[in-house]
Amino acid sequence: MVVLKREEMLSLAEDTVGSALKGGADEAEAFAYQGLTNNVVIERGQIARSSRIIDRGVGIRAITNKAVGFSYTNVLESKEAIEETVRKALSAAKASKPDGDWHSLASRKPSVPVEKTYDRSIVELHSEDLVKVASVMLDAAEKTDKRVFPIEGGAGASYLSTAIANSNGVAGFDHGTIIECSLATVGQQRDEVTPVCFEFNAERSYNIDPEWVGKEAARLAASALKARKMETKSTNVIFTQFAFQGLLYFTLVNAVKADYVQRNQSVFKGKMGEKVASEIVTIYDDGLFSGGLRTWKFDGEGVPQQKTLIIEQGVLRNFIYDNYAAKKEGKESTGNATRAGYLSTPNVEATNFHFMPGNKSPEELVSEVDEGLLVYYLQGAHSSNPASGEFSVVANPAWKIENGEIAYATKGAMLAGNIFQALKNISALADNERKIGQLVAPWVLVENVKVIGK
Amino acid sequence: MEDILIKVVDGASQKFDAEYAEVRAQKLSKTMLTLKEGRVEAAKQGIENGAAFRVLVNGAWGFASVGTLNFETLNEAISGACKMAKAASSRLKTPIKLIETKAVNDKVVVRPRKDPSKVPIEDKINTTLAMNNVILGYDNRVKSCTIDYLDLTGTSCFINNEGAYIEQDKLYVWSRITATAKQADVFTFSREEIGSTSGSEVFDVETPEIVGERVAKRAVEQLKAKPPKGGTFPVVLGPNVVGVFVHEAFGHLAEADLTLSGSILLDKLGKKIASEVVTLYDDGTMDGAFGSFKYDDEGTPTQKTLLVKEGIVVGLMHSRETAQKFNAKPTGNMRAEDFRVEPVIRMRNTFMEPKDYSFEELVNGIKFGYYLKSFRGGQANLDGTFQVGIQEAYEIVNGELGKSVRNASISGNTLETLFKVDAVGKDFELWPGRCGKGQTAFICGGGPHVRVKGVLVGGGA
Numbered sequence: 001m002v003v004l005k006r007e008e009m010l011s012l013a014e015d016t017v018g019s020a021l022k023g024g025a026d027e028a029e030a031f032a033y034q035g036l037t038n039n040v041v042i043e044r045g046q047i048a049r050s051s052r053i054i055d056r057g058v059g060i061r062a063i064t065n066k067a068v069g070f071s072y073t074n075v076l077e078s079k080e081a082i083e084e085t086v087r088k089a090l091s092a093a094k095a096s097k098p099d100g101d102w103h104s105l106a107s108r109k110p111s112v113p114v115e116k117t118y119d120r121s122i123v124e125l126h127s128e129d130l131v132k133v134a135s136v137m138l139d140a141a142e143k144t145d146k147r148v149f150p151i152e153g154g155a156g157a158s159y160l161s162t163a164i165a166n167s168n169g170v171a172g173f174d175h176g177t178i179i180e181c182s183l184a185t186v187g188q189q190r191d192e193v194t195p196v197c198f199e200f201n202a203e204r205s206y207n208i209d210p211e212w213v214g215k216e217a218a219r220l221a222a223s224a225l226k227a228r229k230m231e232t233k234s235t236n237v238i239f240t241q242f243a244f245q246g247l248l249y250f251t252l253v254n255a256v257k258a259d260y261v262q263r264n265q266s267v268f269k270g271k272m273g274e275k276v277a278s279e280i281v282t283i284y285d286d287g288l289f290s291g292g293l294r295t296w297k298f299d300g301e302g303v304p305q306q307k308t309l310i311i312e313q314g315v316l317r318n319f320i321y322d323n324y325a326a327k328k329e330g331k332e333s334t335g336n337a338t339r340a341g342y343l344s345t346p347n348v349e350a351t352n353f354h355f356m357p358g359n360k361s362p363e364e365l366v367s368e369v370d371e372g373l374l375v376y377y378l379q380g381a382h383s384s385n386p387a388s389g390e391f392s393v394v395a396n397p398a399w400k401i402e403n404g405e406i407a408y409a410t411k412g413a414m415l416a417g418n419i420f421q422a423l424k425n426i427s428a429l430a431d432n433e434r435k436i437g438q439l440v441a442p443w444v445l446v447e448n449v450k451v452i453g454k
Numbered sequence: 455m456e457d458i459l460i461k462v463v464d465g466a467s468q469k470f471d472a473e474y475a476e477v478r479a480q481k482l483s484k485t486m487l488t489l490k491e492g493r494v495e496a497a498k499q500g501i502e503n504g505a506a507f508r509v510l511v512n513g514a515w516g517f518a519s520v521g522t523l524n525f526e527t528l529n530e531a532i533s534g535a536c537k538m539a540k541a542a543s544s545r546l547k548t549p550i551k552l553i554e555t556k557a558v559n560d561k562v563v564v565r566p567r568k569d570p571s572k573v574p575i576e577d578k579i580n581t582t583l584a585m586n587n588v589i590l591g592y593d594n595r596v597k598s599c600t601i602d603y604l605d606l607t608g609t610s611c612f613i614n615n616e617g618a619y620i621e622q623d624k625l626y627v628w629s630r631i632t633a634t635a636k637q638a639d640v641f642t643f644s645r646e647e648i649g650s651t652s653g654s655e656v657f658d659v660e661t662p663e664i665v666g667e668r669v670a671k672r673a674v675e676q677l678k679a680k681p682p683k684g685g686t687f688p689v690v691l692g693p694n695v696v697g698v699f700v701h702e703a704f705g706h707l708a709e710a711d712l713t714l715s716g717s718i719l720l721d722k723l724g725k726k727i728a729s730e731v732v733t734l735y736d737d738g739t740m741d742g743a744f745g746s747f748k749y750d751d752e753g754t755p756t757q758k759t760l761l762v763k764e765g766i767v768v769g770l771m772h773s774r775e776t777a778q779k780f781n782a783k784p785t786g787n788m789r790a791e792d793f794r795v796e797p798v799i800r801m802r803n804t805f806m807e808p809k810d811y812s813f814e815e816l817v818n819g820i821k822f823g824y825y826l827k828s829f830r831g832g833q834a835n836l837d838g839t840f841q842v843g844i845q846e847a848y849e850i851v852n853g854e855l856g857k858s859v860r861n862a863s864i865s866g867n868t869l870e871t872l873f874k875v876d877a878v879g880k881d882f883e884l885w886p887g888r889c890g891k892g893q894t895a896f897i898c899g900g901g902p903h904v905r906v907k908g909v910l911v912g913g914g915a
Contacts, residue, residue, distance in 0.1 A: 040542060041515075044714055047545045050538035051517035052531075055794055061496065072500040074521035085501070092497035095575040097583075099493050127541035135545055151715035151836070186716045186836055193716055195837040232684060263490065264597035265634050267641060345488075345496045383831030383843020385861050387634045387641035390681075392863035392912035394841040412839055414865050414912040416684060452684035452912050 004034055004056065006173045009163035012076070016060055017165045019086045025062040025093070027105050029166035031300065032058045033342040040130040041154040042183070047134050050127045057342035058082065062089035066102040069093025072342050103327035106301040108169040114305075116291035119205040122177035123159045130155040133181050133210045140214030141183060145222040151196070153183035153217075155210065162296075170302035178293065179203055181210045187221035194224035194409075195396045198242070198377070202435065204291045220376065224397040227411035230453035236372030236427075237415065237449040238365060238401070245439040246381030248353070251389040251419040253438070256285075256310050256318075257336075257348040258325040265387055267420055271316050277423035279314040280358065286440075287335050287351035293435050300339035300346040308334045310353075314424075322348045355441035358429030362443050365430045367404035373413065373451065374399045374406060389419040395451075414452040422446050455479065455523070459505075459613045462528045466509050467615045470536035474510040474552055475615045477532070478751060479523060480793045482608035482624065485575060489601040492586045497575055504793035507532045511539035513549020519794050553778040555754060557617035562748045564623040566653025570605035573654050578603060581657050585631060588666025593674045595635045602630045605654070610751075618753040626744070626896055627656055628886070631665060635673035642676035642860065644669050644845060645830070649886030649896055652742030672828070672846050679860035682847065686908045688823035689864065690816050690850065693883035695826045695842060697899025700734055701804045701889065702832035703840035703868040708736075708761050708769075709787070709799040710776035718838040718869065719767060726765045728872030731809055734762040736771055738786055738802035744886035745802035745897040749786070752797055756786035765872075773799050791893040798891060806901030809878035816877055816905045823850045824859060824911060838868040863912040871909055879903035 004012070013030040020028030034056035041049040057074035069092030075081035133155040141150050161175035182200035186193055197220035201208040239247070260266040268276065287305025289295050298304050301323045309317045321329075322337035325348060337346035366374065375395040384391040395415050400407045430443040459477050466475035486498040504521040505528055516539030518531040543549075570578075582601045589599045605627045612620040632645040646669050650656035691699060707717040714720070719727070738756030740746050749755055752774055761769050771787040772780065776799065788797040817825065828846040843863040849856035879902035889897045 038538075043711075046547050047514070047542050048550060049515035049517060049796075050542040051515075051519075051796065052534055052538060053519040053794055054531075055519070055521050057502075057521065059500075067494070068496040070496040070498040072498075074502050074504065077522065077524060081501070088499045092499050092575060096494045096497040096579065101493070127538045128544075131541055131544060138545075149716055188716055193718055193837045195835040195839060259490075264636060265641075343500065345498065379833045379835055379839060379865075380831065380841030380843050380863060382833070383829075383841070383863060385641070385643050385830075387636075387643040388861070390861040392843060392861055394839060394865045394912075396835055396837075396839050412865060412867065412910070414684070414841075414863070414910060416681075416863075416912045450684065452910065454686070 003036065009034065009161060010171060010173050012058055013163040013165035014171060016058055016082060016086065017167055019083060020060060020062045020089065021167055023086055023090050025064055025090060027063040027167045029061045029105050030058055031339060031342060032163040035158060035160045035341065037156060037158040038125065038127060038130060039154055039156040040127060040134045042134055042138060042150060043152055045150050047131060055341065059342040060086055060089040061345060062093050063102065064090065064093045066098040067093045067096040068099065068102065069096055070345050101328050105166045105168050106170055106303050106323040106333060109304050111172065111297055112288065112304045114288055114295050114297050117176040117204050117295050119177050121206045122157050122179045125157045130157060137181055137183055137210035137214035140211045141185060141218040144215050144218035147187050147189050147225065148185050148218040148221045149188055150183055150185050155181040164298065164302040166302060172298045172302050174297040176296065177204060179206055179208055181208055181213055183213055183217040185217045185221040187225045189225050192225060194221050197221040197224055197397060202293060224409045227409040230400065230410050230413040230451055232451065232453045234448050234450050236369050237446050238369065238372065238374045239444050239446065240376050241434055241436045241439060241441050243375045243378045244441055244444055245436050246378045247384065247391060247419055248439065250382055250384045250386050253350050253353060254386055256320055258319040258321040259348050261319055262325060262328060267389060268316055274316055275314050276316045277311055277314045278426040280429060281311055281314050281423060281426055282356040283311040284308060284354040285310055285320050285336065285350050286354045289352040289354060289440060292352035292440065294351040294438050299335045300337040301333065303333045303335045303337065305335040305351055320348060320350060322346055350438050352440050353438050355439065357431050357433040357442035360428060360430050362430045362432050365428055365443055365445055366401055366406060368428065369401045370403060372401045373410065374401055391419060392416045416450045416452060422449065458525050459611065462532050463613055463615050465529065466532050466536055470511060470533065472509040472511050472536055476508050477505055477613050478790065478793060479505040479611045480608060482606060482792065483571060485578060485605050487578060487582055487603040489582050489586055491590065491599055492583060494579055497579060502792065506790065506793040507535045508796060509535045509539055510550060511536050512543035513546050514539045514543035515550065516542065517796050550775055551778045552774040553784060555774060555784060558749065558753055558755065559619045562622040564625045566625060568654035570627055570654045571607040581662060584662035585666045588663055589633050589670040592667065592670035595637050595674055595677060596670050597634050597636045599633045604628045612751065612753050614753060620749050620753055622749055625651055625653065627654055631669050633669050633673045635677055637677045640677050642673050644673035644676065647886050649744035650742055651744060651746050675858050676860045679858040682824060682859045682862040682911050684912060687911050688820050689906050689909050690825045691904045691906065692827040693881065693900050693902060694828045694885045695844065696806055696901035696904050697885050698829045698832040698842055700806050700901060701801060701897065701899040702834040702842060703871065704734060705736065705801045705804045706834045707838065707868065708771055710770040710772045710780060711799050712836060713770055714776060714779065715836060717836045722767050725767060727767050727869050728762055728765040729875050730765040731878045732762055732765050732872055732875050733807040735760055735807065736801050736804045740803050743803045743884060743898045750788040751790045752784065752788040754784045754786040754788065756802065759785045771799050771801065789895050791895065795893045800891060800895040801889060801897050803884060803898040805884060805899065806878065806904065808880050808882045808902040811877045811879045813879060813903050816879055816903055817850055817855065818853045820850045820853060824848065824862065825850050825855055826862065826864065839865065840868055841865045864909045865912060866910050871906060874907040875904055876907050877905040
């Protein structure tokens with residue numbers, strides 16, 4: 001299947017908008033998406049699979065009488081299929097109900113440059129190259145500790161491109177690459193199996209370190225052996241980025257979305273300019289973060305992405321907006337509309353949620369804790385109360401810290417609290433920031449977290 | 455279409471020496487709605503056509519997915535898959551083999567009473583709007599209501615080089631309804647899901663009035679609820695929580711790919727892992743249930759699989775690959791969300807078999823504990839640690855239901871907890887849900903009310 005080029009993608013989007021207008025839409029927008037992914041998959045200690053997935057299509061929003069209809073198709077070979085999709089978007093709009101708050105689609109803005117989002121060498125990778133990456137990772141894990149079993153993982157390379165056009169003159173094309181490798185392991189010894197330990201490295205340019213991933217995934221699993229139960233008490237907790245991402249994704253990230261605020265679902269409603277976190281906390285939503293996993297020229301509505309200050313030294317400064325939520329308040333979109341490829345309408349979502357790092361090394365951070373927990377992953381973060389921020393989760397794996405040193409792995413400790421209270425109890429930040437999904441953050445030390453043990 | 459697919463699949467074994475080759479060609483249509491406080495965010499309709507190829511060459515898998523049914527592209531895709539499999543096989547220690555099965559030829563046609571593809575989109579909007587109105591009209595402390603709706607119809611055609619030919623209709627109707635309520639500084643959240651493979655008639659049973667009231671009432675009642683005490687307590691689990699517990703805490707460990715990855719069940723086959731009142735099934739044959747279907751995406755007929763019989767592990771959920779490793783039979787659990795992804799071992803409708811206790815008898819003996827009625831989410835780990843977040847719970851004080859409790863969650867080790875199940879109720883409910891394992895599968899979980907002697911309850915801050 002031939003890759004669609006810039007001009008083909010753009011004209012697909014523009015022509016589709018044209019047909020929708022001709023068909024009677026008041027406004028129209030088309031979002032064309034193409035994704036090519038090559039994967040090599042590790043299963044139970046060996047490279048067992050290789051795959052290639054090509055997915056592309058176009059999604060159309062048609063607006064008639066302030067009602068929005070949407071339709072998509074992945075049948076791009078025939079003009080008729082696209083015309084049929086346009087008709088479906090229009091009929092969906094006609095069947096729908098007018099929305100009094102609908103203003104208009106996004107308008108044209110000057111484009112912005114982005115850095116380190118495309119690397120041609122990733123596009124040119126073959127299965128054989130990815131097999132090498134996966135082998136390096138697997139070998140490194142096996143060499144690190146004999147008690148460790150690599151259960152799954154792999155290496156993947158993707159090329160993505162998008163084009164958008166709307167009836168307000170928006171027209172844009174962007175493309176980018178992502179390469180990643182990951183390894184999940186368990187430690188096994190006599191009757192004991194550790195929880196799954198996981199490491200990964202994802203970048204927009206071809207500079208991943210599979211050897212580090214393999215070693216680290218194995219080191220974690222080995223050190224998770226001989227786990228002991230904890231006492232119930234309130235204590236200091238260092239959250240690694242994996243654990244922190246889990247907690248924030250379902251709570252804080254939603255609370256700063258303008259639509260959540262407008263719909264009374266955010267505890268931050270009416271709190272603009274107020275202190276909502278410890279004064280060492282500064283957070284940006286940075287859609288232009290160099291080499292960021294969510295860095296693109298424009299968002300799912302064609303609005304240029306931008307860097308937005310969310311929390312400044314603990315004080316709430318801004319919410320994030322898509323075009324609809326912004327226009328409802330007479331504001332401008334912050335470029336935070338995301339889409340699931342061509343399959344969905346835009347939603348407000350964070351880009352690179354950048355939790356600014358501190359200046360302590362992770363070792364220093366640990367050394368400052370007399371008694372506490374180092375939590376790598378959380379089980380059940382998605383069952384947090386998204387409205388109130390209350391969480392009740394399992395720290396698994398986690399390690400007990402005693403007198404500034406990691407003492408032993410813990411088993412089955414539950415953490416309970418409220419993320420918005422926890423933000424106020426952050427007392428130190430490490431300097432080891434890294435990218436995990438939408439989060440860019442360091443290790444974070446939170447005081448006074450309730451741990452429920454035996 | 456059939457001829458083209460057979461040609462493409464046969465080409466793989468002839469030209470590339472594939473030991474095994476299969477294609478899954480699908481034509482799918484979806485209607486989706488999102489309503490927020492009665493505002494139809496967008497009415498959505500979409501079409502997806504595509505094909506997925508899986509080949510086994512030199513003992514390694516190759517997989518290719520393309521969003522088209524064009525002959526040239528399909529041919530290109532399957533030869534790509536064979537070359538990739540060859541590349542992957544270079545580092546193979548143990549070649550992958552499939553257990554032999556009988557190739558099936560069948561055509562499965564669904565006959566819904568109300569075919570979602572024939573229900574006008576206006577009617578779907580009106581059903582969801584009616585639900586919204588019940589929820590927002592229930593109490594003025596209900597502040598927001600989000601309703602997602604999806605129906606999926608289409609066909610999936612499975613062909614392999616062993617002579618299997620299965621054409622199967624697909625039909626799913628699903629909705630998720632969430633509401634938040636607020637009073638002073640207290641925020642609450644409530645959710646429900648509806649899911650069926652029978653047709654749009656599911657809304658005649660799960661009517662907007664019934665579901666709407668269930669969602670809204672919970673959000674409002676939670677406003678006066680208090681956080682639980684943290685610690686180990688006796689609990690009674692409602693069928694909804696039993697379902698997610700059985701699915702998360704036990705089911706995933708019994709998916710044979712995860713069992714082989716080192717789950718704590720690996721050396722427990724044929725051994726006692728639960729008290730003798732515990733019998734567990736994973737059943738793909740339940741009529742209209744959200745996790746039911748006739749054939750899995752490897753061409754194996756679905757079945758009712760007995761996993762635990764009176765406390766003893768007697769079965770696992772198998773693909774043809776894992777069945778070969780265990781010298782067992784494939785159980786029809788290989789499912790792929792769509793043509794973009796490979797089939798993996800997934801659960802269907804997973805439940806605990808009812809016994810003989812009434813609800814009153816279960817609660818009766820408990821001095822202080824919790825009744826956990828409805829879950830918010832759950833997650834398991836290979837070491838047997840499970841977590842289930844609870845959205846509706848009550849105290850049990852001296853054998854009677856007491857005040858309502860919010861944001862509880864339970865955790866523990868699966869095997870320890872299964873041994874502590876000391877009484878199983880005689881009622882039965884099955885609840886629809888979605889399960890993530892790299893891709894989404896529609897499932898059900900359920901059972902009767904169940905008493906557990908002691909489980910760790912995560913308290914509030």
